[in-house]
Amino acid sequence: MVTSVASRTIALPAEVCFDRLTALRNHERLIPLTRIDAPDRRPEVGDVVVATTAALIKDTMELVRYERPGSDGVGRAAWIKLGPALHGEAEIVVSRLREDSCRVDWLERDIRLPGLPLTTVPLTASLGVMTRLALARFERLLRRAA
Numbered sequence: 001m002v003t004s005v006a007s008r009t010i011a012l013p014a015e016v017c018f019d020r021l022t023a024l025r026n027h028e029r030l031i032p033l034t035r036i037d038a039p040d041r042r043p044e045v046g047d048v049v050v051a052t053t054a055a056l057i058k059d060t061m062e063l064v065r066y067e068r069p070g071s072d073g074v075g076r077a078a079w080i081k082l083g084p085a086l087h088g089e090a091e092i093v094v095s096r097l098r099e100d101s102c103r104v105d106w107l108e109r110d111i112r113l114p115g116l117p118l119t120t121v122p123l124t125a126s127l128g129v130m131t132r133l134a135l136a137r138f139e140r141l142l143r144r145a146a
Helices: 014-022 024-029 118-145
Strands: 001-009 034-037 048-055 057-067 074-084 087-098 102-114
Touching: 001 118, 014 024, 014 074, 014 087, 014 102, 024 034, 024 048, 024 118, 087 118, 102 118
Parallel strands: none
Antiparallel strands: 001 102, 034 048, 048 057, 057 074, 074 087, 087 102
């Protein structure tokens, strides 16, 4: 399994951070040239969202796991990428560090173009770069809003 992990400590309560990062419509501000078609409410397992980048690449995803941070302080949301452009998995894990901060791990697993297995390593690595940049942008936006 090929996995990229982008991790960052964020100065927000885990529940607030989880809600903001799993509301995929917010990702339009985090990922350049990307538009997201997603429900305008808290996500629910079974939701299908479509992210379109550069008006060309459609990343259709189904939410298969959604657990807000509970008493253990860990929240998880996981999507399966359904194509047509990308297949694989994405997951956001938010772990409480203190009342006012958390760690975010954004994982991309086995990202590939259908029918082209040799694309897994470069695509997963590319999405790893994108997720690191998205988390850095998320943190910058938080600092500006403070």
